[in-house]
Amino acid sequence: xxxxxxxxxxxxxxxxxxxxxxxxxxxxxxxxxxxxxxxxxxxxxxxxxxxxxxxxxxxxxxxxxxxxxxxxxxxxxxxxxxxxxxxxxxxxxxxxxxxxxxxxxxxxxxxxxxxxxxxxxxxxxxxxxxxxxxxxxxxxxxxxxxxxxxxxxxxxxxxxxxxxxxxxxxxxxxxxxxxxxxxxxxxxxxxxxxxxxxxxxxxxxxxxxxxxxxxxxxxxxxxxxxxxxxxxxxxxxxxxxxxxxxxxxxxxxxxxxxxxxxxxxxxxxxxxxxxxxxxxxxxxxxxxxxxxxxxxxxxxxxxxxxxxxxxxxxxxxxxxxxxxxxxxxxxxxxxxxxxxxxxxxxxxxxxxxxxxxxxxxxxxxxx
Amino acid sequence: xxxxxxxxxxxxxxxxxxxxxxxxxxxxxxxxxxxxxxxxxxxxxxxxxxxxxxxxxxxxxxxxxxxxxxxxxxxxxxxxxxxxxxxxxxxxxxxxxxxxxxxxxxxxxxxxxxxxxxxxxxxxxxxxxxxxxxxxxxxxxxxxxxxxxxxxxxxxxxxxxxxxxxxxxxxxxxxxxxxxxxxxxxxxxxxxxxxxxxxxxxxxxxxxxxxxxxxxxxxxxxxxxxxxxxxxxxxxxxxxxxxxxxxxxxxxxxxxxxxxxxxxxxxxxxxxxxxxxxxxxxxxxxxxxxxxxxxxxxxxxxxxxxxxxxxxxxxxx
Numbered sequence: 001x002x003x004x005x006x007x008x009x010x011x012x013x014x015x016x017x018x019x020x021x022x023x024x025x026x027x028x029x030x031x032x033x034x035x036x037x038x039x040x041x042x043x044x045x046x047x048x049x050x051x052x053x054x055x056x057x058x059x060x061x062x063x064x065x066x067x068x069x070x071x072x073x074x075x076x077x078x079x080x081x082x083x084x085x086x087x088x089x090x091x092x093x094x095x096x097x098x099x100x101x102x103x104x105x106x107x108x109x110x111x112x113x114x115x116x117x118x119x120x121x122x123x124x125x126x127x128x129x130x131x132x133x134x135x136x137x138x139x140x141x142x143x144x145x146x147x148x149x150x151x152x153x154x155x156x157x158x159x160x161x162x163x164x165x166x167x168x169x170x171x172x173x174x175x176x177x178x179x180x181x182x183x184x185x186x187x188x189x190x191x192x193x194x195x196x197x198x199x200x201x202x203x204x205x206x207x208x209x210x211x212x213x214x215x216x217x218x219x220x221x222x223x224x225x226x227x228x229x230x231x232x233x234x235x236x237x238x239x240x241x242x243x244x245x246x247x248x249x250x251x252x253x254x255x256x257x258x259x260x261x262x263x264x265x266x267x268x269x270x271x272x273x274x275x276x277x278x279x280x281x282x283x284x285x286x287x288x289x290x291x292x293x294x295x296x297x298x299x300x301x302x303x304x305x306x307x308x309x310x311x312x313x314x315x316x317x318x319x320x321x322x323x324x325x326x327x328x329x330x331x332x333x334x335x336x337x338x339x340x341x342x343x344x345x346x347x348x349x350x351x352x353x354x355x356x357x358x359x360x361x362x363x364x365x366x367x
Numbered sequence: 368x369x370x371x372x373x374x375x376x377x378x379x380x381x382x383x384x385x386x387x388x389x390x391x392x393x394x395x396x397x398x399x400x401x402x403x404x405x406x407x408x409x410x411x412x413x414x415x416x417x418x419x420x421x422x423x424x425x426x427x428x429x430x431x432x433x434x435x436x437x438x439x440x441x442x443x444x445x446x447x448x449x450x451x452x453x454x455x456x457x458x459x460x461x462x463x464x465x466x467x468x469x470x471x472x473x474x475x476x477x478x479x480x481x482x483x484x485x486x487x488x489x490x491x492x493x494x495x496x497x498x499x500x501x502x503x504x505x506x507x508x509x510x511x512x513x514x515x516x517x518x519x520x521x522x523x524x525x526x527x528x529x530x531x532x533x534x535x536x537x538x539x540x541x542x543x544x545x546x547x548x549x550x551x552x553x554x555x556x557x558x559x560x561x562x563x564x565x566x567x568x569x570x571x572x573x574x575x576x577x578x579x580x581x582x583x584x585x586x587x588x589x590x591x592x593x594x595x596x597x598x599x600x601x602x603x604x605x606x607x608x609x610x611x612x613x614x615x616x617x618x619x620x621x622x623x624x625x626x627x628x629x630x631x632x633x634x635x636x637x638x639x640x641x642x643x644x645x646x647x648x649x650x651x652x653x654x655x656x657x658x659x660x661x662x663x664x665x666x667x668x669x670x671x672x673x674x675x676x677x678x679x680x681x682x683x684x
Contacts, residue, residue: 155656344458
C-alpha cells in the first residue's frame with residue numbers, strides 16, 4: 001500500500017513529466033552554480049542567490065519585468081511548440097517575429113487616422129497577419145514543393161531581417177539612432193492599471209493576450225478535430241493520410257498558425273511602450289531562438305510553454321541582477337542550455353520509473 | 368579581369384567554411400543523426416582555437432600556428448559534439464533537444480569565459496596567415512590569381528577535406544557502413560555492424576569538421592572573435608539539404624551560396640553592380656532568395672537518409 005502511494009505521482013504521465021522537468025532544472029542550476037564557483041568563488045553564493053531570486057528580488061517591479069520578458073518568448077515558444085506537434089520544426093520564428101514587429105510599428109506610426117481604441121488592435125492584428133504570411137511560405141514550399149521547412153525558414157529569417165531593414169530605412173527611419181521611429185500613443189497596448197500594480201511602465205495587458213493565446217492553442221490542440229488531425233499528421237504522416245486527412249493542408253495551416261503566434265509576439269513586444277525600437281542591424285531576433293528553448297522546456301504543451309516562458313524570463317531577470325556581483329549575464333544562457341540538455345534524459349528517467357513501478361507491482365503480485 | 372579574380376578570391380572566404388561544415392553535417396546525417404548543433408560547434412571550435420591563437424601568437428606565427436590551431440579547433444569540435452552524440456544515441460532523445468542546447472551553450476560560454484578572463488568578450492588575434500601570392504603556383508595565368516593569390520591555406524585544406532570526404536563516404540568500408548546506418552540501421556545491425564559505434568563516428572567527424580569550419584570562417588574575415596559565426600552553422604545545414612546529402616552536390620551548393628554571398632558583400636567593388644540603383648540590403652537578401660527559388664525547383668525528389676533523426680533502438684528490430 002505504501003508503495004502505491006509513493007508512486008502514484010509517478011504513475012501519471014503528467015507526474016513523470018513534471019518530475020523529469022524538475023530534475024532537469026535542478027541539474028541545470030547546479031551546473032550554473034559550479035560555473036560561478038569556478039569563475040569567482042567569493043561572489044558565487046550571493047550571485048547564485050540573485051539568479052534564484054530572479055524576478056522576485058525587486059518586489060512588484062521585478063515581477064513586472066519578468067512578465068514583460070516572458071510575453072514575447074511565450075508567444076514564440078507557442079509558435080515553435082505548435083509546429084512541433086504537427087511534426088514540423090519552425091526554426092523561422094525569428095523572421096516571423098521580426099515581420100510582426102515591423103508591421104505593428106509601421107501601423108503604429110502611419111495609421112494615425114484610426115480611432116484611438118482601435119489603433120493598437122489593428123496594429124497587433126497586422127503583426128499577426130505578417131507573421132502568418134511569413135510562416136505560410138515555408139508551409140506551402142514544404143507541402144507542394146517538398147522543401148525542408150528547416151532550410152526554408154532559415155532563409156526566411158534572413159530575408160525577413162534584411163527586408164525589415166530596408167523597409168524601416170524607407171518608411172519609418174530615425175536617422176540619428178538608426179532605428180524605427182516611436183509609435184503613436186494610441187498604438188501602445190493599454191496598461192489597464194497593470195503598470196501601477198507592477199510599478200513598471202513596461203507592463204500592459206499584453207500578458208493577458210499571451211495567456212489568451214496559450215488557452216486558444218490549448219483548446220485547438222486538445223479539444224478540436226483540427227487539433228487532432230494536426231497531431232495525427234505529426235505522429236504519423238502516412239497513417240493520417242490513410243485515415244483521410246489532407247496532410248498538405250495541415251502542414252500549411254500549422255505553419256500559418258505558428259507564424260501568426262510569432263508575429264503577434266513581435267507586435268506585443270514593440271507596442272509595449274517600453275522604449276524599445278527596431279534597430280537596423282544584421283542580427284536575427286533572439287526571441288525566435290529563445291522560443292525553441294521555451295518549447296522544448298515546456299515539452300510542446302501550451303500550459304508547459306506558459307510556465308517555461310515565465311521560468312526563463314525569471315532567470316533572465318536574475319541574469320540582469322547578477323551583474324552586480326561582476327558576473328556576465330550569459331551564465332543564464334549556460335544554465336538554460338544545461339536544463340534543456342538534461343531534458344534529453346527524460347526518456348531515460350521515464351524508463352527507470354517504469355522499471356521501478358513494474359518491480360513494485362510484481363512484488364505486490366507475488367505477495 | 369581583375370574583378371573576376373577578386374570575386375573568386377572573396378568567394379573562397381565564404382564558400383570554404385560552408386563547405387567544410389556542411390560536409391561535417393553530411394557525415395552525421397548519413398549515419399542517421401540530425402546535427403542542428405553545427406552552429407554551436409562552430410562557435411566552440413572558433414572560440415577555443417582563436418583563444419589558442421591569441422595565447423601562442425607571441426611564440427610563433429604564420430602557417431605552422433594556423434595548422435596547430437586547426438587541430439585545436441577540430442579536437443574541440445569533436446569533444447563538444449560528444450554531448451550531442453551521447454544524448455541522441457545513448458539516451459535516444461529527440462535530436463533537436465541537444466542540438467538546441469549546444470547552440471545556446473556555445474556562444475554563452477564563449478562570452479562568459481572571455482569576459483571573466485580578459486574583461487571584454489572579443490578575443491583578438493594577429494592575422495599572420497594571409498598569403499599574398501604562393502611562389503610559382505601564383506604565377507600560373509588565370510588559375511594563379513584565382514586560387515593562389517590573396518589566399519589562406521584554409522582554402523586548400525577545405526578542398527582537401529571535400530576530396531577526402533568523397534573518397535571516405537563512397538569508396539571505403541567505413542563510408543558504406545555509415546550510409547547503411549543512416550538508411551536502414553536494423554539491416555546494418557543484422558549483418559553485424561555496430562550501429563551505435565558508427566553513429567558516434569559520424570557525429571564526431573561532424574564535430575571535428577564543424578570546429579574547423581568555425582576557425583576557417585573567422586580567420587580570413589576578421590581579426591577578432593566575437594562569440595558568433597553569423598549563422599553560418601545554420602546556413603551550412605541549408606547547404607547540406609540543398610546539396611541533397613551528397614558530397615559533389617554539397618560542393619556546388621556551397622560555392623553557389625558563396626558566390627551569391629560575395630556579390631552581396633563586395634558589390635561596391637564590382638563596377639557593374641555598383642552603378643545599379645539597388646540598396647545594400649537588397650544584395651544581402653539575394654543569396655537567401657536565390658536559394659529558396661532553386662530549392663523549390665529541385666526538391667521534388669529528396670534524397671534524405673531514411674533513418675535520419677530516428678533514434679536506433681536495438682529492441683525494435
